[in-house]
Amino acid sequence: MKILYEDTIPRGYDYFSSLGEAVSYNAATVTSDDVASCDYLAVRSTTPVNEELLSNAENLHCVATATAGSNHIDKHYLEERDIAWRDAGGCNAVAVAEYVLSVLLIAHRDKKLDLSRIRVGIVGAGHVGTSLANLLGALDIAYVLNDPPRQEAGDRRHFVDFSEILSCDVISLHVPFVKEGVHKTHHLIDAAVLKSLGAGNLLINACRGEVINEEALLQRFDNESAPTVVLDVFDNEPNINTGLLRHLWLATGHIAGHSIEGKLRGTQLVYEHFCELAKKPVKLDMDDFLAAPQPISFMPRDPSMEALNWDEISSLLLSIYDVTIDDKDFRNAMQAGESFSAYRKQYRVRREFNAFTIALSGVVSEGILRQLTGLGFTIETL
Numbered sequence: 020m021k022i023l024y025e026d027t028i029p030r031g032y033d034y035f036s037s038l039g040e041a042v043s044y045n046a047a048t049v050t051s052d053d054v055a056s057c058d059y060l061a062v063r064s065t066t067p068v069n070e071e072l073l074s075n076a077e078n079l080h081c082v083a084t085a086t087a088g089s090n091h092i093d094k095h096y097l098e099e100r101d102i103a104w105r106d107a108g109g110c111n112a113v114a115v116a117e118y119v120l121s122v123l124l125i126a127h128r129d130k131k132l133d134l135s136r137i138r139v140g141i142v143g144a145g146h147v148g149t150s151l152a153n154l155l156g157a158l159d160i161a162y163v164l165n166d167p168p169r170q171e172a173g174d175r176r177h178f179v180d181f182s183e184i185l186s187c188d189v190i191s192l193h194v195p196f197v198k199e200g201v202h203k204t205h206h207l208i209d210a211a212v213l214k215s216l217g218a219g220n221l222l223i224n225a226c227r228g229e230v231i232n233e234e235a236l237l238q239r240f241d242n243e244s245a246p247t248v249v250l251d252v253f254d255n256e257p258n259i260n261t262g263l264l265r266h267l268w269l270a271t272g273h274i275a276g277h278s279i280e281g282k283l284r285g286t287q288l289v290y291e292h293f294c295e296l297a298k299k300p301v302k303l304d305m306d307d308f309l310a311a312p313q314p315i316s317f318m319p320r321d322p323s324m325e326a327l328n329w330d331e332i333s334s335l336l337l338s339i340y341d342v343t344i345d346d347k348d349f350r351n352a353m354q355a356g357e358s359f360s361a362y363r364k365q366y367r368v369r370r371e372f373n374a375f376t377i378a379l380s381g382v383v384s385e386g387i388l389r390q391l392t393g394l395g396f397t398i399e400t401l
């Protein structure tokens with residue numbers, strides 16, 4: 020069995036060589052000849068999987084992407100060819116949720132908003148939207164959910180209309196890129212939506228660039244009271260319009276999901292899909308490749324209080340993940356003329372909150388313990 024895998028898949032060789040012959044490829048240079056003799060193909064979102072790539076693939080049983088999004092896969096073509104496809108839904112949901120929380124904490128610190136008073140509108144209540152809701156819930160930050168497909172499918176959570184989302188202080192987008200249909204997301208944020216947002220709104224896009232009409236966004240920036248905008252994703256990646264960057268409060272290069280855990284979980288899920296299809300046992304676990312959770316020093320200022328204050332929360336969480344570091348690195352890389360893809364390939368090591376343990380001594384209130392465990396930390400009581 021031959022498995023061809025994109026070289027950006029962490030631990031690809033370790034995982035896939037346990038199942039057969041494992042060969043890596045570079046997304047910038049891969050051709051249909053490379054895919055010709057493989058049985059399984061493992062990609063990330065940087066490989067467009069379409070007729071051009073698969074035209075010579077005679078043995079291919081399955082294409083799996085180690086990412087949540089799958090809009091780079093031509094599913095219609097795969098179905099016609101009777102080739103299975105799988106995604107790694109949920110692999111990086113925690114990473115993206117932590118990215119958004121980091122943005123919110125920085126906005127609070129910079130007095131752009133007050134986390135005790137705002138309401139966050141989450142568009143798309145799947146893996147990422149739900150992880151974000153969990154983090155916000157742990158910190159008592161108000162939020163509402165919008166997800167018509169889920170609502171119609173009978174999800175029993177409380178959902179609001181898109182019009183109510185537009186009345187929220189923060190709008191965070193977590194939908195797939197869907198080109199057409201009743202629930203299409205292409206240009207979900209168009210000129211009319213942007214016109215309805217003002218200087219008091221913070222718009223965050225960490226799903227797909229195509230969900231916002233970038234031309235309309237550029238025009239909106241030229242008019243009064245434009246919203247504050249944070250983008251992790253862009254139209255037409257990797258050839259993005261860098262002219263947008265100067266208008267953005269924070270800009271990052273599609274790394275919201277790039278925690279070590281988020282990427283490795285993607286590989287794990289692809290490996291498990293291949294095991295299932297090849298009827299082989301799952302023998303590897305991502306914990307085999309990860310360092311054990313590390314202690315992080317933290318003690319509440321007043322452990323008897325029912326909740327931590329925003330300063331304590333910010334200093335703890337931003338010491339683990341501060342989006343402004345990524346914003347600076349990304350802008351520097353773009354200014355230096357580095358390619359978007361090269362920047363993303365060299366992204367720094369970033370761990371999720373669940374990679375840290377907090378040792379607490381003495382009596383700590385139930386409320387604080389609930390907050391810390393809700394954020395993902397493991398608590399050790401001394």
Ligand SMILES: NC(=O)c1ccc[n+]([C@@H]2O[C@H](COP(=O)([O-])OP(=O)(O)OC[C@H]3O[C@@H](n4cnc5c(N)ncnc54)[C@H](O)[C@@H]3O)[C@@H](O)[C@H]2O)c1
Nearest residue numbers: 087088143144145146147166168194195202225226275276
């Ligand atoms: N920036 C990053 O690094 C990063 C990381 C992970 C995911 N993503 C992107 O975010 C998307 C969401 O990820 P996920 O893991 O939560 O996917 P998911 O499939 O679990 O959830 C997506 C949700 O969006 C909902 N939805 C679809 N169309 C909608 C519409 N028109 N309006 C409102 N809701 C709608 C779906 O019903 C679903 O519940 C992915 O498809 C991917 O494109 C980006």
Ligand SMILES: O=C(O)[C@H](O)[C@H](O)COP(=O)(O)O
Nearest residue numbers: 063064065086087088276277
């Ligand atoms: O869809 C996803 O999972 C994310 O967008 C993911 O972070 C994409 O990462 P890439 O495959 O582009 O490295």
